[in-house]
Amino acid sequence: MHEVVRQVMIRGRVQGVxxxxxxxxxxxxxxVGGWVRNRRDGSVEALFAGSTEAVAEMITRCRSGPEFARVDDIEDQPVAANALKMIRPGERFSQLPTV
Structure with a gap:
């Protein structure tokens, strides 16, 4: 099992749903560890860290999202593990404030 960290930008009707x-x-x-947050441009940004398989599954699931979402585009890229420092202490996955 290999640990990977990917940053994902999700666009479409992804806020308020x-x-x-x-x-x-x-x-x-x-x-999967990491964080998720809204962006002022209407997108959602997430950082996923975990096994290659688990992170790939999260990205695949984000292509559909929850019931009332409409995902138009997803971009993902590898990032350095130090991006995980934004996770709140004591949490494995955090919901962060909008940027």
């Missing part, structure tokens, strides 16, 4: 909560719940379910 429970996307961040859904992402947090799914990440915990699949044992």
């Amino acid at each position: 429970g996307f961040r909560y859904w992402t947090m719940r799914e990440a915990i379910r699949f044992g």
